[in-house]
Amino acid sequence: MSETENIVSALQNEFGAGFLTLQNTKDEFPTCWISADSIIEVLSYLKNIHDRPYKMLHDLSAIDEQARNYRQGQPESRFTIVYTLLSFERNSFIRLKVPLTSENPSVRTATKIWNAANWYEREVYDMFGVLFEGHPCLRRILMPQSWKGHPLQKCHPARATEMGPFQLPEDKQEEEQALLQFKPEEWGLDQVSGNDELMFLNLGPQHPGTHGVLRLVLQLDGEHIVNIVPDIGFHHRGAEKMAERQSWHTYIPYTDRVEYLGGVMNNFPYVMAVEKLGGIEIPDRAKVIRIMMSEFFRISSHLVWYGTFAQDLGMMTPVFLTFYDREKIFDVVSAICGDRMHPNWFRIGGVTQDLPNGWETLVKDFIDYFPKQLKLYDKMVMKNSLFKARTVGIGVYTTEEAIDWGITGPGLRATGFDWDFRKKQPYSGFENFEFDIPTGKNGDCYDRAWVRVQEMRQSLRIIEQCLKNMPGGDYKSSNPLTTPPRKEKTMHDIETLINHFLNVTWGPVLPPNEAIFGVEATKGYNSYYLISDGSTTSYRTRIRTPSFPHLQFVPYISKGYTIPDLMAILGSVDYVLSDVDR
């Protein structure tokens, strides 16, 4: 019995046969439509199911269905809430969909089941206007408090030019400024604790320790942190909204910028989700090229983290050295892709170009050069006793807490849980590679750092294997949906010429269906959930980024520590604000 039948029959046994509607999706996730009345009971059943529970709330988002053309066999719905859960024991996901039909939709909150649901529900409220009954603090999260409308609704304009000229009369300005006044009660913070008056410290959005435009409101007792409320959204660019306006092909450069340190690592889940929708098989060479380039970006991203983390702890030298090494990676990347940070290099059905002549030498040089640098950094940073004093035993959490809060990537592995999607759910041919999954023991700042440092060594191993075993053949699939198709083939028959013409002028049209694809990105699990409505653009693009839940976790693990510890924790969590806000 397949995993889908297995869980569906378990659900039917528990809740009765007729209560769910199954939907077939291209990603072959068990996808069940469940009514809003019973969703909380189903979620809590799945989380606590005796046989291999679904412990992690992987994602929670919504779909505005009002402009859909193709949704045969799906229940009537105005807004659909989508819950994606992950079971580690089963090594599989499940997707639950809740149809909401009214114009003022609401559903019960899942925050009592998963802490991680808090921000996700706030985001859905902010973007779609769906209310969550019983949510502890249902405020806007990404948009300004004064924003009118809910951006991801289909009726909301996508461009500034559709909104009329911006005006700021005096009364509106005063209103906006009044909204910016800090009132602790609105943030769910108390002014006093016992007899002591607490101090509030506004950290950011412009602060050297927050690595980007993040605002943290600290509630302090002396220098000890009583509570933190993060204020995000300063880096929100509406990446998901943009996807609804771009063709499948022209959206690729936007993904580069979602996690701006990850480069092509961001293209990876997106193009693979599109390929799944279109049923495109890609050639081996393209697969290995993709792995090689994304591992280069993993090292590059970890190097930025390494330097800035050390800098947060007051070390000024490593950041210069790691950035220097990052330049070496960019030399290789720009020689192969033609650009440095945002090469926009993967394509639907392959990669842009074949590897250039002499790429082996460049890659080989880097493989020879880098290990001794890592040794140097070990000596300078990881073995430094002051560094250890600042990081060992700080920001500790357990595997259970991490799973409850939706933590993936190095943050999860630092707790001793060897969960790496490259190994557990291999994609793009990762099953053919030899590498280890470094894990920590204590789940503190030092272990998180250690895991990342070891990961760089493993990435180097993977790159070395790519270099030695690069397959020959095409770098792009010959599938008609490949965009843009290879030019030389178009000159041979009229069919490919027509395809080329259509795909380049309009963009490819993907069959109506939906698919999710995720990769083990630099920061954790990054997935793209695409819904095609049978047109040249995506109907809904949901980007589940790892930094979002990771940042949500920060207040929980920082309580009781001091401000300097908070800097160590923020550094060790390694979020990127563009990845949080999208």
Added chain:
Amino acid sequence: MNPIWAHILTLVLVLLVMVTIAAGLIYVERRMLAVWQDRLGPNRTGPFGLLQVLADMIKIFFKEDWIPKFADKRVFVLAPMIIMMTILMTFAVIPFTPLISVINLNIGVLFFLAMSSLGAYSVVLAGWSSNNKYSLLGAIRGSAQMLSYEVFMGISLMGVVVMAGTFNLHDIVMAQHSIWYFIPQFVGFIVFFIAGIAETHRLPFDIPEAESELVAGYHSEYSGMKFGMFFVGEYLGITLISALIVTLYFGGWRGPHFLPPVVWFLIKMFVFILIFILMRASLPRPRYDQLMSYGWKILLPLSLLNLLITGACVLYFAPGH
């Protein structure tokens, strides 16, 4: 020459040279850090970028001298002056050569300790008057750090005083004719050096102004020349501590005769200044409570023990015992 004129000349000379050295250190530090960090550093203004300091100074002089509306104006203006004044006054007691020193005080060591205690006011007042939470946190950290490290600093110095039998810095240099004090007083030297870093709040002890935590700590709100005074004050502090280390532990101006005494003094001083800069390039910053417990739990017992043993030895080997 009239002795009064000679005296004034020395005074002006010391003042000018020290301020110039401190300003020049900004360039030296930036270049040396660059060397240790695989980069170039300032190299565009003038030959080898030597005029960078001048350019910075011109810029800082012409910046708007802004005092925040919410600040306590008088105290805000006073704070940066205190740090400059206390440090510059301490230079008065340092014997650069047997002949060049502004004043030959018989309580030179005590004068230095008194002045460095007063220096703590600058940090506290700057943080307090800025009326900013980051500044205040920096000031609280700074005052606690400076006051506690002063204790070990004073005690660690006493070993030298006991050996030389005087508070006079001239006589302490003279007393080192056979052996430089860093050998018998090695523990004292180390404690003094660490306490010296804490006094000047340089990395790794730059906790009052920890950039990644407190933005710029107690001087967050300062700009223009008032910020410049804190900035130069920090380098003056480094120069002062290095000069004192040389005087107290490394034989002051003593050295083989092929170079004049003042050159020996400056060479030794620059070695220590470079060590200060190298430490900044290589170490992370401990946490505030780690710094305090390190001070009270390790440095204090160590310096007391050092004083005790030194005293016992001096008494034991004293003539006529």
